[in-house]
Amino acid sequence: MDEITKISFVEEVDTSYLETLMGYNSRRAALAIIGVFLERMAKYELRPVDFSVLSLVSHNPGITSRQLCNALGVLAPNLVGMVTALEKRGLITRCPHPHDGRAMGLHLTEDGKTLLKAAEETASKLEFDCTPNLSSAERKTLIRLLKKIYK
Amino acid sequence: MDEITKISFVEEVDTSYLETLMGYNSRRAALAIIGVFLERMAKYELRPVDFSVLSLVSHNPGITSRQLCNALGVLAPNLVGMVTALEKRGLITRCPHPHDGRAMGLHLTEDGKTLLKAAEETASKLEFDCTPNLSSAERKTLIRLLKKIYK
DNA sequence: TATTGTTATACTCTATAACTATA
DNA sequence: TATAGTTATAGAGTATAACAATA
Numbered sequence: 001m002d003e004i005t006k007i008s009f010v011e012e013v014d015t016s017y018l019e020t021l022m023g024y025n026s027r028r029a030a031l032a033i034i035g036v037f038l039e040r041m042a043k044y045e046l047r048p049v050d051f052s053v054l055s056l057v058s059h060n061p062g063i064t065s066r067q068l069c070n071a072l073g074v075l076a077p078n079l080v081g082m083v084t085a086l087e088k089r090g091l092i093t094r095c096p097h098p099h100d101g102r103a104m105g106l107h108l109t110e111d112g113k114t115l116l117k118a119a120e121e122t123a124s125k126l127e128f129d130c131t132p133n134l135s136s137a138e139r140k141t142l143i144r145l146l147k148k149i150y151k
Numbered sequence: 152m153d154e155i156t157k158i159s160f161v162e163e164v165d166t167s168y169l170e171t172l173m174g175y176n177s178r179r180a181a182l183a184i185i186g187v188f189l190e191r192m193a194k195y196e197l198r199p200v201d202f203s204v205l206s207l208v209s210h211n212p213g214i215t216s217r218q219l220c221n222a223l224g225v226l227a228p229n230l231v232g233m234v235t236a237l238e239k240r241g242l243i244t245r246c247p248h249p250h251d252g253r254a255m256g257l258h259l260t261e262d263g264k265t266l267l268k269a270a271e272e273t274a275s276k277l278e279f280d281c282t283p284n285l286s287s288a289e290r291k292t293l294i295r296l297l298k299k300i301y302k
Numbered sequence: 303t304a305t306t307g308t309t310a311t312a313c314t315c316t317a318t319a320a321c322t323a324t325a
Numbered sequence: 326t327a328t329a330g331t332t333a334t335a336g337a338g339t340a341t342a343a344c345a346a347t348a
Contacts, residue, residue, distance in 0.1 A: 008212045010212075010213050015222055020275075022184055022281060023274075023281075028301040029181075029300040031224065048174065060164055063161045080308060101347055120168070126174075134296065146293070147170065147176060148282070228317080228319095229315075231331060231332080248329095251328090253328070254324090254328090304348075305347080306348095307345090311340095313338100315336100318334085318335080321332075322329100324328085
């Protein structure tokens with residue numbers, strides 16, 4: 001076809017095919033929620049990964065870096081800086097692991113517990129604010145189906 | 152509390168709190184699907200964003216870079232290199248926009264159409280392979296609910 | 303010999319400022 | 326004056342290789 005004949009243009013973009021794909025939809029939904037997360041967690045200076053680390057340390061006192069990496073899909077070299085930063089902020093401490101001299105068990109400080117409590121409340125509230133068009137049953141269904149994909 | 156008293160350690164990591172959060176679940180699901188996507192699209196040398204660009208150009212002949220940016224949430228400076236690379240690979244062409252001398256309309260070449268056809272078939276098959284535990288109805292429900300979050 | 307934590311480093315992705323050509 | 330496309334560049338995120346200490 002001659003190039004000069006390609007005179008079509010687009011008024012409204014048709015995204016209907018991409019919207020049939022689970023990967024496209026789940027990524028768009030995740031990015032929408034993470035956007036709100038970033039805004040509301042800015043006052044705590046917590047990125048999603050920082051929040052996840054603090055939350056896992058809170059619910060798993062003595063968890064090791066390796067266990068955090070496995071649980072969150074973060075590579076070990078990239079976790080080092082995050083843990084160091086959280087320790088410097090006085091939110092977590094590294095204690096010797098009772099059964100493994102190589103490892104360090106992570107624990108929240110009192111300041112860390114206080115911050116995480118507020119952050120978890122913010123996160124839980126965000127759940128509902130990000131899904132205003134979902135009923136409680138739909139929200140439950142959505143989470144159940146998402147787990148079926150990645151677990 | 153004295154540090155020496157923190158002798159707890161973790162056998163199995165408890166992620167139950169994070170799993171109550173929509174952001175966590177949608178991100179994990181998206182990453183799981185994208186991982187499979189990367190593997191299967193490697194033979195076409197297409198990343199998710201390249202696939203999305205080709206697909207949108209295919210279903211919207213004459214679409215502009217600006218429209219692609221808006222539809223995909225990509226910043227304009229970051230799209231330039233992608234479009235240039237796809238053009239150099241002979242998959243798309245830039246034609247003058249019929250109504251706007253600043254803009255360029257994008258079109259698939261014959262090679263681009265051939266490649267995208269195979270890639271879209273791979274993507275559609277991937278949908279089912281990534282969700283083996285979901286019924287057809289559940290898959291439909293999941294996509295409907297995800298759209299309610301980001302649209 | 304394998305694993306935990308670490309450093310160094312490279313690569314990719316994303317974001318901002320500024321320029322040009324045209325509207 | 327505003328917008329489409331572009332360039333240059335900075336910052337954040339993600340990846341691999343290699344090392345010391347311990348299992």
